[in-house]
Each structure stands twice: as structure tokens, then as C-alpha cells.
Amino acid sequence: MKHLIIFAHPNTESFGCAICRELQQISEAKGNQVRVRNLYEIGFNPVLSAADITTIDGGGMPADIKTEQQYVAEANHITFVYPVWWGGMPALMKGYLDRVFSLGFAYSYEGNNLKRLLIGKQGSVVCTTGASDEEYARTGVTEAMCLINCEVVFRFMGVEPTKVISLGNVAGVSRETRELWLSQLHQQFDEAFSED
Secondary structure, three states: EEEEEEEEOOOOOHHHHHHHHHHHHHHHHHHOOOEEEEEEOOOOOOOOOOHHHHHOOOOOOOHHHHHHHHHHHHOEEEEEEEEEEEOOOHHHHHHHHHHOEEEOEEEEEOOOOEOOOOOOOOEEEEEOOOOHHHHHHHHOOOOOOOHHHHHHHHHOOOOOEEEEEEEEHHHHHHHHHHHHHHHHHHHOOOOOOOOO
16 A cells, blocks of 8 residues: 655654654554655645646646645555644645645536545544643534544545544643553554555
């Protein structure tokens, strides 16, 4: 299986970075080919510009988008790893979705009918939050995030969601709790990362 991990966090010492490394190790141990796209590290431009739209409308594709689309096209499983800021994904991750999972690549329309172009792929999300799980459950944020990731993002493109995991109050938990969460990822992703 080819596994693409898309990661967005500016702090290289963040717990999100540890999650990303752990997922890569879990997947590689299953015999998968893993590619990690650290969006801050590669300096990905999240802004869908007028020039991008003109190029795409003219039948071309900006080089940076084309590169990322190739990685997505090759992947069997796509995992997003990011912190939740203001109830959603960081602007850099959202910009990646805007530019890379574009009309004509991830989806298209035939008249009024949606055509999902990434059918056959699986997707997962692991995100960290500053607020507690209880607070996000009480306010409906957890339910909203799951709905957005599973329905608005993955299923809209034809990607079958396998896991959406949210780890709350990351800044307030102990090192032991973080280590426990990392070890639990092995069980949570054991089947998802198994080769077909």
C-alpha cells in the first residue's frame, strides 16, 4: 500500500510532529511505502490565486499543485495530521485542500451530478486540540469536525474514511498520557494500515 501523510504544524517539537512520526513508523512496519508531506517544511503556498485559476481553466496546472496531485493519485491511504485551531484545520491545511483537491482532479460535475474522482482510496485524520474532549463534545465541535472530515472532505471526493481521532487538551496532559496516546495509535490503525 502507498500511504500519504499530510502534516501541518509549524512547531517541529509539537506533539503533532510526534504523532506524524509514529504513524509513519506504524505504516512502514506494515510494509507500506510512506510519503510525508510536511506543509510547513516544504513551504507549500496555501493561497489559491487568480493565476492558478487562469492556468487551470486554460487546461494547465501550476507545478506545485501538479506535484502534490501526483502524490495523492499514487496513494491508497491519505492521512491528515493537524492541530485544531478555532474549531477547524489550520489555514495551511485548508489551503492545501483548496489548491490540490481541485475540480477536475478530486471531483467534477456532469450537469448537476457530482462525480467523485478519488474512489478506491481510504482516508484518516488525527488532530490535536487545546480544549478538552468534554468541552468540544459539549459544544458540538467534535461532531462537526467528524462531519466535515468524513462527509465534506473525504466522501465528497470518493475517499472512504477509516479513522477520525481527536486528542484533546494536549497542552495540559502529562508526558505519560501523550506516550499512552502514541502507543494506542498502533491498535487504532492496525487494520487501516494493513496492506491489501
